[in-house]
Amino acid sequence: MRTIQMVDLKQQYLHIKEEVDAAIHEVLDSVSFINGKAVQDFGSSLASYLDVKHVIPCANGTDALQIAMMALDLQPGDEVITPSFTYIATTEVVALLKLKPVFVDVDPKTFCLDPVALEKSITSKTKAIVPVHLYGQAADMEAIMEIARKYNLYVIEDNAQAIGSDYIFRDGRKQKTGSIGTIGCTSFFPSKNLGCYGDGGAMCTNDDELAGKLRMIANHGQSKRYYHDVVGCNSRLDSIQAAVLNIKLPKLDAYIGARREAADHYDRAFAACNKITTPFRALNNKHVFHQYTLLLEGVDRNALNQFLADNQIPSMIYYPVPAHQQEMFASFGGSAYNLPVTDWLTERVISLPMHTELDQEQLEYISSKVLEFVNR
Ligand SMILES: *Cc1c(COP(=O)(O)O)cnc(C)c1O
Numbered sequence: 001m002r003t004i005q006m007v008d009l010k011q012q013y014l015h016i017k018e019e020v021d022a023a024i025h026e027v028l029d030s031v032s033f034i035n036g037k038a039v040q041d042f043g044s045s046l047a048s049y050l051d052v053k054h055v056i057p058c059a060n061g062t063d064a065l066q067i068a069m070m071a072l073d074l075q076p077g078d079e080v081i082t083p084s085f086t087y088i089a090t091t092e093v094v095a096l097l098k099l100k101p102v103f104v105d106v107d108p109k110t111f112c113l114d115p116v117a118l119e120k121s122i123t124s125k126t127k128a129i130v131p132v133h134l135y136g137q138a139a140d141m142e143a144i145m146e147i148a149r150k151y152n153l154y155v156i157e158d159n160a161q162a163i164g165s166d167y168i169f170r171d172g173r174k175q176k177t178g179s180i181g182t183i184g185c186t187s188f189f190p191s192k193n194l195g196c197y198g199d200g201g202a203m204c205t206n207d208d209e210l211a212g213k214l215r216m217i218a219n220h221g222q223s224k225r226y227y228h229d230v231v232g233c234n235s236r237l238d239s240i241q242a243a244v245l246n247i248k249l250p251k252l253d254a255y256i257g258a259r260r261e262a263a264d265h266y267d268r269a270f271a272a273c274n275k276i277t278t279p280f281r282a283l284n285n286k287h288v289f290h291q292y293t294l295l296l297e298g299v300d301r302n303a304l305n306q307f308l309a310d311n312q313i314p315s316m317i318y319y320p321v322p323a324h325q326q327e328m329f330a331s332f333g334g335s336a337y338n339l340p341v342t343d344w345l346t347e348r349v350i351s352l353p354m355h356t357e358l359d360q361e362q363l364e365y366i367s368s369k370v371l372e373f374v375n376r
Contacts (some may be wrong), residue, residue, distance in 0.1 A: 001361050001362060001365060002131060002359070002362065003311050004311065004312060004353050004358075004362050004365075005189075005314065005315060005353060006019055006191075006314045006315075006351075006353050006354075006355075006368065007064060007353075007354070007355045008355045008356075008357040008358075009190055009309075009355075010196070011357040012355070012356050012357055013042050014166035016247055016248070016251070016262060017166075020197075020243075020244055020247050023038070023243035023244065023247050024240055024243055024244070025178030025240045025244060026038075026105070026243065027243045028197065028240075030239075032239055033239050033240065034236060034238060034239065034256055035236065035239070036239035036242070037239075038239045038240075038242035038243040038246055039057055039236075039237055039238075039239055039242040040231045040310050041246055041338065042057065042237070042242040042244070042246050042249070043055045043056070043057050043202075044306075045240070045249055045280065046202060046204070046249060047204065049176075049249060049252070050165075050176045050178060050179045050184075050204055051175070051176060051179060051222050051354070052176075052178075052184070052204045052205070052206055053205070053206045053207075053208070053211070054204060054205050054206070054208070054211035054214075055202050055203070055204045055217050056075065056200070056202060056203045056204070056205075056211060056214045056218060057200070057202045057236070057237035057242065058077055058200075058202060058203060058235040058237060059199055059200070059201060059219045059234075059235040059237065060188075060199040060200060060201040060235075061089060061158075061160040061186060061187025061188075061189065061199055061201040062089040062092070062093060062187075063157060063187060063218070063233070063235040064185035064187070064201040064202060064203045065089060065090065065093045065130070065185045065219050066093040066096065066097065066185065067203060067214055067218050067243070068156045068183040068185055068203055068214065069094065069099065069128070069156065070097065070099050070217050070232075071154075071183070071210055071213040071214045072127070072182070072210075072215055074097065074099050074127050074128060074188070075099075076097075076099065076182065076216055077098070077099070077125065078098060078099050078100065078125060078127040078128075079081055079100045079102045079123060079125040079126045079127060080094045080099050080100065080102065080126075080128045080129075080130060081102045081103075081104050081106060081113075081118060081121055081122070081128070081129045081130065082094065082101055082102070082103065082104070082113075082129075082130040082132070082150070082323070083103070083105075083113045083131075083323075083342070084103035084104070084105075084106075084159050084323040084324040084325075084337065084339050084347070085105075085111060085134065085319070085322050085323075085339075085341075085342040085345055086132040086134060086158070086319070086323060086341045087132075087160070087318075087319065088130055088319075088323060088326065089158075089160075089324040089326075090130055090323075091103070091329070092156050092328070093128075095328065095329065096303070099127075100125070100332065101325040101329065101332055101333070102121055102126070102223060102325070103175075103214045103322075103323060103329075103337050103339060104117045104118050104121050104339075105117045105223050105339040105340065105341045106134075106341050106345070107140070107341070107344055108117040108139070108142070108280075108341045108344070108345070109278075109280040110134075110137050110280055110282055111130045111134050111135065111137065111169060111293075111345060112131065112132065112134050112137060112138070112139035112140065112274070113129075113139045113140070113350075114338050114341070115140050115143035115144055115147060115290060117145050118144065118147060119364065121159065121187055121230070122147075122151050123235040126151065126153060126269060127146070127153060127154060128154040128155070128156055128182075129144060129148055129156070130142050130155075130157075130158055131149060131155065131157055131158065131181070132158040132161070132235075133157065133158065133159055133162030133165060133177050133178075134161060134162075135161055135279070135287075135289065135290050135291040135292075135293050135318070135351075136161050136162045136165060136259075136287050136289045136290035137162070137165075137279065137282065137285065137287050138162060138167045138177045138282070138284070138285035138286075138287075139281070141167050141177070141180045141181070141209060142167075142169050143156075143228050144181075145180065145181070147181065148181075151302060152180075152249070153185075154182040155180075155181030155182050155183075156182060156184075156185060157177060157178050157180060157181040157183070157184040157185065158185055159177050159178030159184050159186045159341075160185065160186050160187035160189075160192060160201075160320070161186060161192065161193070161290035161291070162177045162178070162192060162288055162290065163177070163186050163192070163193050163252070163288070164176070164192075164194070164252050164256050164288050165177040165255065165285055165286050165287065165288045166285060167282050167284065167285045168182060168283070168285060168286075168358060169284075170284075170327070172362060174352045174375065177259070177285070178204055179204060179206070180359045182202045182205065182207070182210070183203055183204070183205045183210065183214070184203065184205070184358055185201070185202075185203050186201060186202050186203075186204075186240065187200070188202070188237075189200060192290065193255060193256065193290050194245065194248060194249060194252050194261070194310075195248070195289055196241040196242075196244045196245050196248075196253075196359075197239070197240075197241065197244050197366075198238070198241050199241070199305065200237045200238075200241045200242075200245065201235075201237070202237070203218075204375040214248065215234060216229065216230060217232040217233065218228060218232065218233065218234075218235045218236070219232060219234070219235075220232045220233070220234060220317070220320070221237075221339075223333060226262045226275065233326070239275070241297045251299055255356045256286075256288045256289075257315045258274065258356040258357075258358075259288060259289040259290075259354060259356060260287070261352060262289070262292070262355075262358045262363060263279065263287070263292050263354070265363045265364075265367070266278065266292055266352065266363065266366075266367060267279075269367030269370075269371065270294070270362075270367065270370070270371070273374060273375070274297075274372060275296060275297050275298050275299050275317050275374050276294050276296060276297075276299075276370075276374060277294065277295040277296075277297070278293070278294065279292060279293060279294075280310075284370055289354055290354070291318055291351045291354055292351060292352050292353075292354040293318065293343065293349050293350065293351045293352075294349070294350050294351075294352065294370075295348050295349055296348050296349075296350060296374075297348065299373075299374050300316070301347070301348060301350055303347075303373075304370070304373050304374070305317065307369070307373045308366075308370070308373070311369050313352075313353065313366050313369055314367075315351060315352055315353070315365075316350070316355060317350060318349065319346070321345070322339065322342045322343070322346050322348070324337040324339060340355065348376050352370070353366060358368045361368045
């Protein structure tokens with residue numbers, strides 16, 4: 001059996017090596033390393049894939065979130081509502097810009113922002129909501145957008161883990177996650193569902209004026225070369241990364257299909273085990289399984305993690321400390337928050353290997369070892 005990885009980037013690369021190597025060599029030959037044709041091409045391909053008017057590539061997903069908040073002219077002290085049960089980048093940029101992060105609990109089934117808790121946290125200072133489509137599951141965007149309209153708030157979608165997911169509205173309308181809010185942000189970190197071979201990210205929006213601002217801020221606030229209208233930063237997707245993404249984007253749906261098949265295998269294996277809750281399959285979205293995360297009840301999670309490691313199976317805790325418990329947010333009253341679902345999940349989640357290259361033998365071995373431990 002091939003060695004089991006959390007994410008098997010090597011095996012995936014071997015399948016597309018010729019195409020990727022040729023695309024990278026084309027950039028090398030062009031010596032157009034910054035903002036070259038590959039970047040332009042990728043921006044328009046991603047815009048048509050997401051069915052959104054504008055895609056603005058940038059250096060990474062964290063920058064995408066930061067630039068989005070800068071473009072919305074949020075002022076120091078403005079409140080931005082985010083889940084605490086997320087990767088640190090979502091909340092970190094809020095504090096970096098001197099805005100006030102307000103942490104809200106998540107839904108115990110989807111692990112995404114709970115719309116009821118969200119509405120209760122809105123104050124006269126609230127300016128924006130940042131729903132996170134965690135593990136590849138879409139947040140309840142219909143409810144969130146209704147609340148945003150009611151209170152006149154911006155919505156910045158953190159789509160770093162869910163690119164390619166479809167959200168289905170009550171009237172049957174389908175939209176890609178990341179294209180629903182005011183601005184959608186994503187990351188092309190190598191292990192993401194659409195990953196490059198270094199850092200990368202993008203913002204998308206249907207608002208022409210906002211698109212111009214995002215583009216300007218990502219490029220030193222300049223409207224014209226050497227004329228700087230606003231304070232910006234330097235955040236670019238480089239041409240080599242764009243070349244890799246141009247090869248991988250057309251394969252994204254197939255990659256998602258492979259992840260969903262692996263998830264189906266795990267779901268079937270664990271269906272009869274009452275100590276394991278498998279990922280919730282909401283009717284209103286297509287889970288793209290950036291992670292396959294189990295919720296354990298009555299199982300020593302850390303001992304399972306060790307048992308799997310002893311059997312050459314990696315597993316991860318995403319994330320061992322929720323944002324509101326992080327030292328960096330102590331001055332924002334982080335530990336004073338009462339987020340029972342977040343704390344409950346933090347103690348009980350474990351993520352199994354999930355990627356495009358898992359085969360039947362590996363999936364059977366992983367599931368049987370999990371069950372061996374849980375049932376003993
Ligand atoms: C990966 C990730 C980010 C940040 O992306 P980078 O490209 O690593 O900066 C932000 N939010 C979430 C939820 C992520 O998973």
